Amino acid sequence: MPVDFSGTWNLTSNDNFEGYMLALGIDFATRKIAKMLKPQKVIKQDGDSFSIHTTSTFRDYLLQFKIGEEFEEDNKGLDNRKCKSLVTWDNDKLVCVQTGEKKNRGWTHWIEGDDLHLELHCENQVCKQIYKRA
Ligand code: ECB
Numbered sequence: 001m002p003v004d005f006s007g008t009w010n011l012t013s014n015d016n017f018e019g020y021m022l023a024l025g026i027d028f029a030t031r032k033i034a035k036m037l038k039p040q041k042v043i044k045q046d047g048d049s050f051s052i053h054t055t056s057t058f059r060d061y062l063l064q065f066k067i068g069e070e071f072e073e074d075n076k077g078l079d080n081r082k083c084k085s086l087v088t089w090d091n092d093k094l095v096c097v098q099t100g101e102k103k104n105r106g107w108t109h110w111i112e113g114d115d116l117h118l119e120l121h122c123e124n125q126v127c128k129q130i131y132k133r134a
Contacts, residue, residue, distance in 0.1 A: 009131035020127035024079040
């Protein structure tokens with residue numbers, strides 16, 4: 001049985017979000033607002049189907065996918081670039097590769113103790129986030 005990421009999770013730490021946003025070319029004004037946010041993730045996991053809803057007071061982002069099935073992701077409200085995304089299991093880690101204009105783009109989720117971890121990477125930048133159960 002794979003890990004169950006289902007639940008509601010609140011951001012408690014956000015290391016180098018600025019560097020990640022800079023790598024994505026997010027403008028100064030948007031970065032200034034975005035780095036103040038404490039987003040919440042609502043994750044629904046049903047077999048190989050996932051829904052990850054990231055919400056905040058500024059913008060929301062909904063991602064739905066199936067493990068092993070590549071899909072077009074539009075990153076609407078984020079950097080608005082389209083990419084081809086593929087999510088797979090690496091042992092108990094959920095790994096997404098986002099192929100497109102930006103090199104080395106993707107993210108990894110895993111659970112450590114009661115915490116949800118997320119590493120977001122783009123080009124040479126890595127943002128490390130930790131979420132606690134709501
Ligand atoms: C949606 C809440 C954050 C809104 C930030 C607004 C503007 C910043 C623009 C671009 C920065 C890039 C990403 C923002 C960070 C989080 C959004 C979702 C990151 C992501 O890919 O999460 C994955 C893994 O949980 C599921 O989509």
